[in-house]
Amino acid sequence: MTPPLAYKIAVLVFLENSAGEHLLMLRAKPPNFGAWSPIGGKLETTLGESPFECAVRETAEETGFAITAGDLHLFAMIAEKAYEGHAHWLMFLFRCRRPIPALPPDIKEGKFAFFTRAAVDTLPIPETDRKALWPIYDQYRGKFVALKADCAPGRPVTVEIEEITPGTRSTH
Secondary structure: OOOOOEEEEEEEEEEEOOOOOEEEEEEOOOOOOOOEEOEEEEOOHHHOOOHHHHHHHHHHHHHOOOOOHHHEEEEEEEEEEEEOOOEEEEEEEEEEOOOOOOOOOOEOOEEEEEEOHHHHOOOOOOHHHHHHHHHHHHHHOOOEEEEEEEOOOOOOOEEEEEEEEOOOOOOO
């Protein structure tokens, strides 16, 4: 019998510069080693960290860019079942409303570069990013959507919408 998979909770933060180019990291460690992806990381669950707190912390840790929760728009939540066959992930996807002022220096997790949205599609990116995350970003970045994805190895990735909330609050 296959042992149960762990459930991990993480955030991804979509950052752009003032030209509208996306900041991506070429990952130097698993998961997603050798692939370009938005910054992010796992919630500090033992500290009771919220997804917004995690997004603020990860942005500062990985890029040096100090933001607040008010700078963020949560545009998607996606439950990924059996990602790479190693774990289930609950991912919170944020878009930062403030442009990042400069390219961050390389860190142990990887190196950074800016890309136009069209260029992102030509990069080595994780399959779930290509089939789910970037299309979700394109369609819902100003709204909110909850999704679930089946990422089990050996099968095509399937994504199902569970809820869509139109528009965004502008109180931040």
